[in-house]
Amino acid sequence: MNRVFNFSAGPSMLPLPVLEKAAAELVCYEDTGMSVMEMSHRSPAYDAIIKAAEATLRTLMNVPDNYKILFMQGGASTQFAAVPLNLMKTGKADYILSGQFSTKAYKEALKYGDAQVVASSKDDNFSVIPQTTRESFRPDADYVHVCFNNTIYGTKYNYIPDTGDIPLVADMSSCIISEPVDVSKFGVIYAGAQKNMAPAGVTVVIIREDLLGNARPETPSMLDWKLMADNDSMYNTPPCYSIYMLKLVCEWVRDLGGLEAMKAHNEKKCAILYDYLDSQDYYIAPVKPECRSMMNVTFVTGDADLDKKFASEAGKAGFSNLKGHRSVGGMRASIYNAMPIEGVEALVEFMKKFAAENPKK
Ligand SMILES: *Cc1c(COP(=O)(O)O)cnc(C)c1O
Numbered sequence: 001m002n003r004v005f006n007f008s009a010g011p012s013m014l015p016l017p018v019l020e021k022a023a024a025e026l027v028c029y030e031d032t033g034m035s036v037m038e039m040s041h042r043s044p045a046y047d048a049i050i051k052a053a054e055a056t057l058r059t060l061m062n063v064p065d066n067y068k069i070l071f072m073q074g075g076a077s078t079q080f081a082a083v084p085l086n087l088m089k090t091g092k093a094d095y096i097l098s099g100q101f102s103t104k105a106y107k108e109a110l111k112y113g114d115a116q117v118v119a120s121s122k123d124d125n126f127s128v129i130p131q132t133t134r135e136s137f138r139p140d141a142d143y144v145h146v147c148f149n150n151t152i153y154g155t156k157y158n159y160i161p162d163t164g165d166i167p168l169v170a171d172m173s174s175c176i177i178s179e180p181v182d183v184s185k186f187g188v189i190y191a192g193a194q195k196n197m198a199p200a201g202v203t204v205v206i207i208r209e210d211l212l213g214n215a216r217p218e219t220p221s222m223l224d225w226k227l228m229a230d231n232d233s234m235y236n237t238p239p240c241y242s243i244y245m246l247k248l249v250c251e252w253v254r255d256l257g258g259l260e261a262m263k264a265h266n267e268k269k270c271a272i273l274y275d276y277l278d279s280q281d282y283y284i285a286p287v288k289p290e291c292r293s294m295m296n297v298t299f300v301t302g303d304a305d306l307d308k309k310f311a312s313e314a315g316k317a318g319f320s321n322l323k324g325h326r327s328v329g330g331m332r333a334s335i336y337n338a339m340p341i342e343g344v345e346a347l348v349e350f351m352k353k354f355a356a357e358n359p360k361k
Helices: 016-024 044-061 075-087 100-110 225-230 240-255 258-278 304-316 341-357
Strands: 067-072 092-097 114-120 143-147 168-171 188-192 203-208 296-299 331-334
Touching (some): 075 092, 075 188, 075 203, 100 114, 100 168, 304 341
Parallel strands (some): 143 168, 168 188
Antiparallel strands (some): 188 203, 296 331
8 A cells, every 4th residue: 555645633644764774673673682672771772772862862953051852751741740840939830822832831830830821822723923012021030931833723933032030941742853943942842742742652852951940849750850860861761662763863964964954855845825815705813924933824614614625535546634623623634744745735735636627605
């Protein structure tokens, strides 16, 4: 069977050369005589893998020396709790609501302290990114939390909020390594790996060192960033195979030219879709142009039955997982790093054909 163009929001497409490399060494990794899946995480071979994963990601993202990179478990959703547990000192934290995941993060923080919504685009159905200034935040807040790319709605921050001295915490699950970011502007960046970096199972946390060591006493050991940092992400068995895959993906990105090259590739891909969407009126793109995501492109026909038919016919034609998130409907094309240009070009051709064959009543 041929591989399809997989537009899934996550877990999502992985680069074919990465899958092929993993397949080639699946049974026997280098001269170890065993699979990476079978190795002790304390073995020299695995130690080299996890260190290379960390080093390659660090170089790709240009992570400054005073930041730790942690490989954790439980997905980005577990970090919704880890963030307040590790950072709430005064107990105050400011949240910007730009979609469903940031709302979940906020609700989780409410369990631990005085989390406050300081800006929200809920009234705009999350079709825009809320605007903030330094004055939007409480001066004594322990941190400000944002979701940088809103996977479900297809919006992204095109600027870094100015929080002054308050640490900025960003969920970058669906945009990490899609383009360069200035890590030094953030206190913490976290991301579930299954959108753009690896199969599910590993969560990356990048944290400025001076923010470590403030975990509340009741913090579960497994969520204590300092304990994880002190143990090089090996306090217990890490998600070994996902970390190995993350290493392969980061090497693939590096060999293609790094994050500048990814940005050019992703800008080109999303422009093909957005230019088409803006050139016609059969499909509607709900997101304001200045807030559009490069990774998750949402659109609707305006007719729920047609949307359903679109997703179903697209699936049969080899374009998988175009149905929008169950909470918003419509369509969503997730076009992470691994999606080739040809996938997006072919999708636009399919969209044209569908529009011609299914006139609106
Ligand atoms: C997918 C996603 C999550 C949830 O990630 P899990 O790893 O499933 O917990 C959180 N935030 C964003 C932005 C996401 O895209």
